[in-house]
Amino acid sequence: MLKYILLIVGFILLIKGADFFVDGSSAVAKRLKVPALIIGMTIVAMGTSLPETSVSVSASVLGKNDLAISNAVGSNIFNLMVVCGVCAVLCPMVIGKETLKKDLPFSIIVAGVLLALGTITGTVMRWGGIILLALFAFFLYMMISSAKKARDAGELTEEDEYKIMPVWKCLAFIIGGAAAIAVGGKMVVDGASDIARAFGMSDNLIGMTIVALGTSLPELVTSIVAARKGEVDMALGNVVGSNVFNILFVLGIASTISPIAFTMQNTIDTAVLIAMSLLVLILCLPKKKLLRWHGGLMLAVYAGYTTYIFMR
Numbered sequence: 001m002l003k004y005i006l007l008i009v010g011f012i013l014l015i016k017g018a019d020f021f022v023d024g025s026s027a028v029a030k031r032l033k034v035p036a037l038i039i040g041m042t043i044v045a046m047g048t049s050l051p052e053t054s055v056s057v058s059a060s061v062l063g064k065n066d067l068a069i070s071n072a073v074g075s076n077i078f079n080l081m082v083v084c085g086v087c088a089v090l091c092p093m094v095i096g097k098e099t100l101k102k103d104l105p106f107s108i109i110v111a112g113v114l115l116a117l118g119t120i121t122g123t124v125m126r127w128g129g130i131i132l133l134a135l136f137a138f139f140l141y142m143m144i145s146s147a148k149k150a151r152d153a154g155e156l157t158e159e160d161e162y163k164i165m166p167v168w169k170c171l172a173f174i175i176g177g178a179a180a181i182a183v184g185g186k187m188v189v190d191g192a193s194d195i196a197r198a199f200g201m202s203d204n205l206i207g208m209t210i211v212a213l214g215t216s217l218p219e220l221v222t223s224i225v226a227a228r229k230g231e232v233d234m235a236l237g238n239v240v241g242s243n244v245f246n247i248l249f250v251l252g253i254a255s256t257i258s259p260i261a262f263t264m265q266n267t268i269d270t271a272v273l274i275a276m277s278l279l280v281l282i283l284c285l286p287k288k289k290l291l292r293w294h295g296g297l298m299l300a301v302y303a304g305y306t307t308y309i310f311m312r
Helices: 002-031 036-049 050-061 063-089 096-123 126-154 165-200 203-215 217-228 234-258 264-283 292-311
Strands: none
Touching: 002 050, 002 165, 002 203, 002 217, 050 063, 050 165, 050 203, 050 234, 063 165, 063 203, 063 217, 063 234, 063 264, 063 292, 096 126, 096 234, 096 264, 126 234, 165 203, 203 217, 203 264, 203 292, 264 292
């Protein structure tokens, strides 16, 4: 029972810690006169991926590399098929041109780079991590440039949506949030590993299922709330951005700290992620939408693959 409590408390610390860290960081950025648009495209956009970052980096530091890879890839599959699938079932999603032409194809390329780095030597080496981080810097530059162009063209408005807090409160949110993320990440890794051993499950299996679900809760909750309000036009774009972040930044940092062994299971899971991404792209292309039956199909595909994971 203690292991399960450890896991649940860890997830709570991760999610709430990410919320506080983003709020504090956004407030500091606003005090420094950073435009709200840039804050949203960087700090807030990456905030929902902080749980994955904490878990994967903690796993890398502790030598539990199976958990590092499976958490990032498993979270990406969950984000794409379940988060977007649920949104599409609740309300058909209109997909933006940028998402179809650039973001989704780029996420497929990124997953392909990870697959190549892992299969060439059977390990994502430190130099591979540096390549991933360099690609992340390029992605960040392109994302901010695209946002600025959209604002200049009048497609986006500059809204003062981030509250300015007292300095002491900003620092408390940032330090407290970072501490909660760090502690929560270690608790999740330890709790998940203990449960895996108790049930004879591999770190890869529990990373692809329980940990992937837990660290993806911010994306799931946010997207369901948006779908219920009918505000789902950016849902796929946000998920794709989070998926790119998970591979380039999360695994880039983790593999730079400690080379990550890339097993046959990791190869299969990453290949499945690419195939699922291509499926979503194909579904979106004809009408630039994800319809309700598309969402149902995506959920069914995820359920089938999860069944396969438990059986392998």
